[in-house]
Amino acid sequence: MNLRIRTVFSILISFMLLLIVIVVGLLLGEDSFAINMERKNQAPSYDHLFGTDWLGRDMLVRTIKGLTLSIGVGLLAAFSSTLIALFLSLLASWNNLCDRIVTWLIDLFLSVPHIVILILISFSLGGGLRGVIMGLALTHWPHLTRVLRAEMLQVRSMEYVGVSQRLGKSRLWIARHHYAPHLLPQLFIGFLLLFPHAILHEAAITFLGFGLPAEQPAIGIILSESMRYLSIGMWWLAFFPGLCLLMVVGLFDMLGKNLRLLVDPFHGQKS
Amino acid sequence: MYVKRFVHYFLGKSIRLATLLVAVSILSFILVDSSPIDPVRSYVGADMNRVSPEQRQEIAEYWGLNEPSYIQFSNWVKAILQGDLGTSLIYRSPVKDVIAERFLASLALMGVAWVLSGVIGFLLGIVSGMKEGTWLDRMIKGYCYTLASTPTFWLGLLLLMVFSVWLGWFPVGLGTPAGVVAEDVSFMEKLRHLLLPALTLSVVGISSIALHTRQKLIDVLNSDYIRYAKSKGTNGWKLIYHHGLRNISLPAISLHFASFGEIFGGAVLAEQVFSYPGLGQAVVDAGLGGDVPLLLGIVLCSTIFVFVGNLFADLLYNVVNPQIRRGRG
Numbered sequence: 001m002n003l004r005i006r007t008v009f010s011i012l013i014s015f016m017l018l019l020i021v022i023v024v025g026l027l028l029g030e031d032s033f034a035i036n037m038e039r040k041n042q043a044p045s046y047d048h049l050f051g052t053d054w055l056g057r058d059m060l061v062r063t064i065k066g067l068t069l070s071i072g073v074g075l076l077a078a079f080s081s082t083l084i085a086l087f088l089s090l091l092a093s094w095n096n097l098c099d100r101i102v103t104w105l106i107d108l109f110l111s112v113p114h115i116v117i118l119i120l121i122s123f124s125l126g127g128g129l130r131g132v133i134m135g136l137a138l139t140h141w142p143h144l145t146r147v148l149r150a151e152m153l154q155v156r157s158m159e160y161v162g163v164s165q166r167l168g169k170s171r172l173w174i175a176r177h178h179y180a181p182h183l184l185p186q187l188f189i190g191f192l193l194l195f196p197h198a199i200l201h202e203a204a205i206t207f208l209g210f211g212l213p214a215e216q217p218a219i220g221i222i223l224s225e226s227m228r229y230l231s232i233g234m235w236w237l238a239f240f241p242g243l244c245l246l247m248v249v250g251l252f253d254m255l256g257k258n259l260r261l262l263v264d265p266f267h268g269q270k271s
Numbered sequence: 272m273y274v275k276r277f278v279h280y281f282l283g284k285s286i287r288l289a290t291l292l293v294a295v296s297i298l299s300f301i302l303v304d305s306s307p308i309d310p311v312r313s314y315v316g317a318d319m320n321r322v323s324p325e326q327r328q329e330i331a332e333y334w335g336l337n338e339p340s341y342i343q344f345s346n347w348v349k350a351i352l353q354g355d356l357g358t359s360l361i362y363r364s365p366v367k368d369v370i371a372e373r374f375l376a377s378l379a380l381m382g383v384a385w386v387l388s389g390v391i392g393f394l395l396g397i398v399s400g401m402k403e404g405t406w407l408d409r410m411i412k413g414y415c416y417t418l419a420s421t422p423t424f425w426l427g428l429l430l431l432m433v434f435s436v437w438l439g440w441f442p443v444g445l446g447t448p449a450g451v452v453a454e455d456v457s458f459m460e461k462l463r464h465l466l467l468p469a470l471t472l473s474v475v476g477i478s479s480i481a482l483h484t485r486q487k488l489i490d491v492l493n494s495d496y497i498r499y500a501k502s503k504g505t506n507g508w509k510l511i512y513h514h515g516l517r518n519i520s521l522p523a524i525s526l527h528f529a530s531f532g533e534i535f536g537g538a539v540l541a542e543q544v545f546s547y548p549g550l551g552q553a554v555v556d557a558g559l560g561g562d563v564p565l566l567l568g569i570v571l572c573s574t575i576f577v578f579v580g581n582l583f584a585d586l587l588y589n590v591v592n593p594q595i596r597r598g599r600g
Contacts, residue, residue: 108294111581113573115536119558120570124302200422204540207424208555223425227544235432242425249420 011258014251025068028061044236051236063241065217067248070199077136078194084141086187089148106142114139122210132211136198144190155182185263192256196249203245219245288578292571299570304340308561357564361556366568369553377549381538383469388476389527396484401511403489415478423537427471427544434467468545475537476530483526487519525587531580535573
């Protein structure tokens with residue numbers, strides 16, 4: 001089996017798995033993780049694969065619900081950060097001054113620890129889901145902007161761009177025929193590779209207690225609640241939700257990297 | 272000539288740091304100022320019902336909260352320039368002292384973790400690069416990719432469960448044993464409390480440094496001078512030591528210095544899991560408790576911390592590295 005086919009296969013598999021999580025998460029209603037005191041604090045069994053918590057809620061259902069929320073928030077964050085990155089990299093290519101402003105902005109955002117910026121933004125919006133989403137959306141663009149800007153600079157100095165300019169093609173024509181084919185794949189892959197970061201940060205910031213109220217099924221909240229029950233040996237409260245989070249993040253990462261292999265003609269045949 | 276260049280370099284860097292701090296303080300002040308969280312409420316805390324509106328007014332007056340934002344900002348900046356970061360609302364002591372004490376604890380944690388992750392990551396990278404394509408390489412690579420998508424705090428929870436709850440080897444949390452006066456805590460006790468959080472934190476840095484070292488070593492091993500050295504009969508460890516390590520160690524250390532921001536972020540999470548009394552826990556408390564002076568103080572402090580890391584990285588890369596030095600001079 002050649003590498004390209006193998007890449008396509010793993011893309012399909014990771015895509016399917018993620019789709020299953022999202023669809024199941026959306027289909028599950030509120031009552032599926034209702035409080036049921038008769039079956040509280042149960043260890044994992046056939047009925048409840050991930051066990052139940054101190055209110056008798058099924059942990060598998062809570063985990064999937066939480067993952068769906070994480071993916072949703074991640075989608076929003078990755079999308080808006082990609083838009084910001086695109087806008088800023090276009091701005092950077094306009095002239096020298098703009099370029100310096102953009103690189104300065106990138107440096108500024110990278111000079112404060114990411115989690116501290118998230119805390120600041122969440123604080124300034126008074127906490128809540130809105131604070132988390134805004135924080136995630138506004139802070140994931142610097143790395144992608146850097147990549148896109150470098151790509152632009154490289155394309156701009158290419159001979160064929162100079163030839164087109166001298167042939168009298170308009171800026172728009174050059175942008176469409178020379179820049180876009182290089183930038184669009186980068187943009188799309190960058191969008192996908194932002195996901196793992198956004199999801200991990202979402203889990204981290206909710207774990208710290210910013211954002212969602214306690215009854216919301218978010219992975220971060222599940223894990224921070226589980227801390228109170230670890231010392232009495234309820235390991236399943238933390239183990240399975242965290243493992244699922246790891247797997248979803250890994251799947252997104254795999255999806256992005258494999259798609260990059262597939263799209264990028266220079267690395268398509270290398271492992 | 273050298274002296275002049277060094278002065279030039281450090282002058283440039285100082286100006287950079289100054290502009291950076293100005294920008295960060297303006298931006299974070301704007302963010303904090305627009306928050307709907309009432310500072311008086313977070314100062315008074317649970318006794319809010321017992322405070323009359325007049326008293327509230329007085330508190331607001333005392334803290335200067337009734338002034339327009341720009342005056343508050345200029346007062347804050349003036350105080351900072353005199354070395355006064357204000358008073359923490361939740362710890363009821365000067366922000367400077369809180370940060371100094373907490374930062375020391377965090378620094379111990381981050382220092383141990385930083386060294387650990389650097390050494391482990393570098394060794395793993397070398398082994399992996401030397402044995403490229405073998406099962407060992409694949410295992411290390413897989414391990415690194417898994418680590419990269421592992422949530423730090425979850426790993427901390429697992430370690431806590433296994434080593435503290437099941438095996439009982441380490442304490443469940445805190446930086447010192449409970450019920451003991453701070454001066455009586457022995458060094459060993461402190462170390463025992465430090466080890467698990469540091470281990471958790473070190474995992475964050477391993478994967479990037481290992482993958483970087485691996486790639487660099489593979490590049491180096493494919494170079495002409497390695498082929499020449501091999502043709503002379505040098506091989507095995509000696510080859511790696513003489514021709515490989517010198518080339519790959521500097522960029523790796525440099526990269527590791529540049530990861531101060533990530534390690535700070537990791538420390539915030541690790542400290543929360545282990546209730547370790549460091550700066551990361553303080554920033555979370557400040558954010559949740561509405562402690563504006565402390566929050567702003569820590570923002571500035573962490574900015575300087577990251578800047579110092581990047582400065583070292585840059586120094587190593589530009590000044591110490593002989594290849595680049597010659598190219599410039």
